[in-house]
Amino acid sequence: MKIHSTYMAIVLATVIMNAENHECKNYVLSASDQSLIDMMEHYLHTSRKEECPPPIKTSNSGVTYVRWGKKSCPKGAEIVYTGQVGGTQYGYRGGGVNYLCLPNDPENGQHQSYGNNQVYGSEYQLSSSMKPSGWSESMADKEVPCSVCYQKHRSTVLMIPGRKSCYKGWNSEYNGYLMSDHNTHFRRDFACVDINAEPVDNKNGNEDGAVFYPTRTKCGSLRCPPYTNETDVLCVVCTK
Known part of the structure; x- marks a missing residue:
């Protein structure tokens, strides 16, 4: 040229x-x-x-993720909406295996008479002998909130099971405990529930639905070390 x-x-x-x-x-x-x-x-x-170099354009790209167990987003992230966790009832063979973050301001469809109820709420399933470290037993049977968060200028989001901190070069959004359905129920996704989880409200009734149980490790096929037998499974959500 x-x-x-x-x-x-x-x-x-x-x-x-x-x-x-x-x-x-x-x-x-x-x-x-x-x-x-x-x-x-x-x-x-x-x-x-x-x-001449082209002018620098401000990127509008970003990533979204669900913060399970909280009504708000971490500092620095925008809240898209807040809601409550839902999903298929724990005893159903069919339906989705993933948890849903259902918004608190739904646009509801028409009433139907057929029988295929799929979307239930979610509750924490805890007891004095089965709860994450630091959590109160009073959270048992309370409904689970969630929030969908938007982090600007990031291109990917990653949930890391078994850690409470991100690897070098990644930014921590929040950390918590890995939770899912009970091992005697039908399979469900794992979700990273915030370490400072809260309930939707003070309602206390055992209505089940898409339930959250704490999980723990089991050594054998899982190598110990580096893991430890029968401990809380930590998790962290990272962006980059």
Whole structure:
């Protein structure tokens, strides 16, 4: 590009010089001369423009994730909506295996008479002998909240089971405990529930649904070390 630009500049200078050295000082450029000069100027202008770096644009990209067990998002993240956890009832063979973050302001459909109830609420299933370290037994049978969060200028989100901190180069959104359904129920996704989880409200009734149980490790096929037998499974949600 520089070679072409230099060549075109020489051609342009030559045309102008020849015109100025013409015997007739009161010369008038011919249409072809003016056309050539205009073409050279346009070429040089556009070639110089291409060499300039483009302006920096502010990126609107980002990632979303669900913060299970909390009504708010971590500092620095925008809240898309807050809601309560739902999903298929724990004893059903069919249906989805994932937990859902259902918004608190739904747009409800028409009433139907067929029998295929799929979307239930969710409760913490805890007891004095089965609860994450530091949690109160009073959370038992209370409904689980959730919030969908948006983190700007990030391109990926990752939940790491078995850790409470992110690896180098990653940003921690929140950490907590890995929870899922009971091992005697039908399979459910694992979810990273915030370490400072809270209930939807103070309602206390054993209505089940898509329930959350704490999980723990079991050594054997799981190598110990590095893991430890029968301990809380920690987790962290990271973005980058």
